[in-house]
Amino acid sequence: MTEKEEFCVADFIQTQKKIAPEMVKLLMDRYHILRLISYHQPIGRRSLSAFLQISERVIRKEVNILKDQNLIEIKAEGMNITESGYTSLEVLRSFIHILKNLNSIEEEVAQKLEIKKVIVVPGLYDEDEFILREIGKVASKYFKSILKDHMIVGVTGGTTISMVADEMIEEDLKHHMMIVPARGGLGKNAENQANHITAKIARKLNCPYELLHMPDNISKDLLESLSKDPNTKEVVDYIKQIHVLLFGIGRADKMAKRRGLSNEKIEELNKKCAVAEAFGYYFNLKGKIIEEVNSVGVSLQTYKNIKNPIGVAAGKEKALAIMPISKLNTNLTLIIDEGLAQEILK
Amino acid sequence: MTEKEEFCVADFIQTQKKIAPEMVKLLMDRYHILRLISYHQPIGRRSLSAFLQISERVIRKEVNILKDQNLIEIKAEGMNITESGYTSLEVLRSFIHILKNLNSIEEEVAQKLEIKKVIVVPGLYDEDEFILREIGKVASKYFKSILKDHMIVGVTGGTTISMVADEMIEEDLKHHMMIVPARGGLGKNAENQANHITAKIARKLNCPYELLHMPDNISKDLLESLSKDPNTKEVVDYIKQIHVLLFGIGRADKMAKRRGLSNEKIEELNKKCAVAEAFGYYFNLKGKIIEEVNSVGVSLQTYKNIKNPIGVAAGKEKALAIMPISKLNTNLTLIIDEGLAQEILK
DNA sequence: TCTATAGGGACTATTTAGGTCCCGAAAAAC
DNA sequence: GTTTTTCGGGACCTAAATAGTCCCTATAGA
Numbered sequence: 001m002t003e004k005e006e007f008c009v010a011d012f013i014q015t016q017k018k019i020a021p022e023m024v025k026l027l028m029d030r031y032h033i034l035r036l037i038s039y040h041q042p043i044g045r046r047s048l049s050a051f052l053q054i055s056e057r058v059i060r061k062e063v064n065i066l067k068d069q070n071l072i073e074i075k076a077e078g079m080n081i082t083e084s085g086y087t088s089l090e091v092l093r094s095f096i097h098i099l100k101n102l103n104s105i106e107e108e109v110a111q112k113l114e115i116k117k118v119i120v121v122p123g124l125y126d127e128d129e130f131i132l133r134e135i136g137k138v139a140s141k142y143f144k145s146i147l148k149d150h151m152i153v154g155v156t157g158g159t160t161i162s163m164v165a166d167e168m169i170e171e172d173l174k175h176h177m178m179i180v181p182a183r184g185g186l187g188k189n190a191e192n193q194a195n196h197i198t199a200k201i202a203r204k205l206n207c208p209y210e211l212l213h214m215p216d217n218i219s220k221d222l223l224e225s226l227s228k229d230p231n232t233k234e235v236v237d238y239i240k241q242i243h244v245l246l247f248g249i250g251r252a253d254k255m256a257k258r259r260g261l262s263n264e265k266i267e268e269l270n271k272k273c274a275v276a277e278a279f280g281y282y283f284n285l286k287g288k289i290i291e292e293v294n295s296v297g298v299s300l301q302t303y304k305n306i307k308n309p310i311g312v313a314a315g316k317e318k319a320l321a322i323m324p325i326s327k328l329n330t331n332l333t334l335i336i337d338e339g340l341a342q343e344i345l346k
Numbered sequence: 347m348t349e350k351e352e353f354c355v356a357d358f359i360q361t362q363k364k365i366a367p368e369m370v371k372l373l374m375d376r377y378h379i380l381r382l383i384s385y386h387q388p389i390g391r392r393s394l395s396a397f398l399q400i401s402e403r404v405i406r407k408e409v410n411i412l413k414d415q416n417l418i419e420i421k422a423e424g425m426n427i428t429e430s431g432y433t434s435l436e437v438l439r440s441f442i443h444i445l446k447n448l449n450s451i452e453e454e455v456a457q458k459l460e461i462k463k464v465i466v467v468p469g470l471y472d473e474d475e476f477i478l479r480e481i482g483k484v485a486s487k488y489f490k491s492i493l494k495d496h497m498i499v500g501v502t503g504g505t506t507i508s509m510v511a512d513e514m515i516e517e518d519l520k521h522h523m524m525i526v527p528a529r530g531g532l533g534k535n536a537e538n539q540a541n542h543i544t545a546k547i548a549r550k551l552n553c554p555y556e557l558l559h560m561p562d563n564i565s566k567d568l569l570e571s572l573s574k575d576p577n578t579k580e581v582v583d584y585i586k587q588i589h590v591l592l593f594g595i596g597r598a599d600k601m602a603k604r605r606g607l608s609n610e611k612i613e614e615l616n617k618k619c620a621v622a623e624a625f626g627y628y629f630n631l632k633g634k635i636i637e638e639v640n641s642v643g644v645s646l647q648t649y650k651n652i653k654n655p656i657g658v659a660a661g662k663e664k665a666l667a668i669m670p671i672s673k674l675n676t677n678l679t680l681i682i683d684e685g686l687a688q689e690i691l692k
Numbered sequence: 693t694c695t696a697t698a699g700g701g702a703c704t705a706t707t708t709a710g711g712t713c714c715c716g717a718a719a720a721a722c
Numbered sequence: 723g724t725t726t727t728t729c730g731g732g733a734c735c736t737a738a739a740t741a742g743t744c745c746c747t748a749t750a751g752a
Binding site for chain 3: 420
């Protein structure tokens with residue numbers, strides 16, 4: 001969809017919003033119902049009602065309409081979304097985007113943070129954890145759209161980026177790319193390791209990939225000796241040439257905990273007003289480096305030169321962390337949920 | 347709006363139709379109300395209710411919503427449409443077009459008649475005479491869109507084409523065109539004369555024009571002597587070079603009456619199954635010429651060579667007349683109302 | 693000045709939407 | 723194989739929104 005087309009569709013939707021304002025709520029409600037069914041299928045009336053805080057009777061009415069339109073199937077074991085329902089959901093996503101005027105919010109955020117592009121996903125992650133899946137869908141779509149031949153792609157870890165990988169639709173792009181983890185191992189959850197995500201994305205896009213077999217948090221001596229390992233060296237060389245970096249944005253406090261820093265260290269970071277963590281650096285609100293951890297991953301200098309950094313984040317609590325990160329590289333594309341976008345604009 | 351864009355908008359509308367089917371009636375009703383207000387303003391609740399066959403109470407509710415959206419203004423003397431209302435109406439027109447799937451009907455009609463292009467205007471002229479104004483709007487827009495520099499444009503008479511001229515929006519196209527009447531005087535209504543319409547369109551588009559000072563129906567002797575008149579000759583020469591012809595389509599019987607033919611002649615035409623009249627010729631269903639009237643206007647041969655003939659017609663009764671006319675020149679663009687389109691497809 | 697038509701208020705009848713409970717069937721758990 | 727849970731759907735009643743009706747006052751045009 002080009003910009004101009006979207007504008008034209010926007011005209012239609014704005015006019016409709018004027019002449020039939022009731023429709024907004026109607027569409028949103030049904031969208032939410034359909035979306036939830038697609039996530040939890042097969043699901044029953046009562047569970048839906050509990051999730052959405054809409055009375056069972058109303059759910060029943062709405063669901064019957066969706067059934068009449070062949071968007072869902074109702075069986076004894078619950079409701080399932082149909083093929084037609086899936087495609088409608090896809091279209092509705094853009095619909096809601098325009099309906100909520102998220103385009104202008106995107107522009108505002110981009111302007112405030114002085115970065116290239118912002119994509120806002122409708123919904124509040126803080127109130128609905130499933131928004132993370134939406135973000136994953138949108139981010140993976142955008143990520144795939146900017147991939148080109150012979151690109152070197154880096155990915156970090158974290159639940160958010162893990163979701164991006166999960167929601168990525170398999171597709172053989174036929175590009176000669178290389179996907180590498182942008183940082184070492186961190187924390188205990190195997191699913192959210194950069195290595196694991198790297199492999200998952202590479203499998204979905206049918207791409208070659210390399211893994212980084214070392215912890216993220218590492219002593220200087222060990223870092224040097226490991227760097228002599230030819231395999232590690234290869235990956236580190238790739239990292240230095242990354243064209244596209246898909247990364248999650250972390251709060252300083254939470255990352256410090258996950259890294260297992262000592263309580264004194266955490267206290268110190270707090271005192272110095274560290275709000276964000278990225279690539280082994282801790283930043284204060286103004287983007288100043290407060291603490292630096294030895295890391296084999298992307299260095300600050302490398303990051304600053306990346307052509308296409310894609311930051312993904314969900315939840316209001318990330319607002320402060322985003323501020324300094326966006327100061328590092330103006331090429332940044334940020335993919336966030338609506339709640340976070342509102343928080344940033346405050 | 348390009349084809350591709352329309353397709354995209356159509357996607358949105360079809361999806362919306364699925365997920366919120368109630369919206370169709372809602373939009374249509376409000377569109378009709380808004381349209382009627384724009385035609386009759388200032389108009390009151392009760393008159394609107396009588397026109398639309400909707401109870402006064404319902405009109406009142408709908409009208410209040412339109413007022414809340416600033417689409418209309420309500421004063422003591424009646425309701426008036428606002429600027430915002432006008433632009434919404436414009437967008438809604440295309441909206442309804444897609445909603446009713448008129449694109450596919452247009453294609454069907456074009457295929458059946460084997461002509462270049464068909465534009466179907468939503469609504470039934472036979473049930474709502476104001477549809478003629480809609481047709482006028484659409485036809486004048488299309489007419490203007492194909493005009494180019496140095497074109498010679500011909501226009502015929504009739505109520506339909508007169509409406510096209512009325513609804514044409516003034517605009518100085520800066521083209522060096524020449525507008526001429528495509529036929530002589532006919533009948534008694536001054537407003538509907540080709541001359542009058544020619545002058546009106548020329549004034550709206552700020553173009554030079556010529557008039558044809560002679561009756562359409564003329565004896566051979568008189569035709570020859572008048573043709574020697576230098577002014578007449580000039581116009582006749584223009585007519586032979588017409589690039590764009592804007593013409594109405596007439597039923598044989600009605601045109602015969604308007605021409606003032608004798609009852610015997612009319613009877614004769616009836617016997618020979620004349621259904622259509624154009625440029626002084628009477629045709630049967632198969633496109634065969636049944637009767638030829640001496641005429642200074644566009645000859646059959648001239649018509650067949652016109653690059654851009656635009657035929658405009660409203661009402662089911664024109665269906666049979668359209669058949670033979672469309673056989674004469676495959677470049678024909680036909681602009682008709684929905685009811686007539688349905689009739690043609692029967 | 694009179695009359696026709698305007699919008700708006702108010703009350704009532706009617707329809708529709710929503711809350712609640714129950715039932716039999718079918719999975720799921722045991 | 724049996725029990726338990728969860729499913730959709732039917733039934734019924736109340737609350738609420740919607741629509742019908744009538745009346746009033748203001749205003750524009752004859």
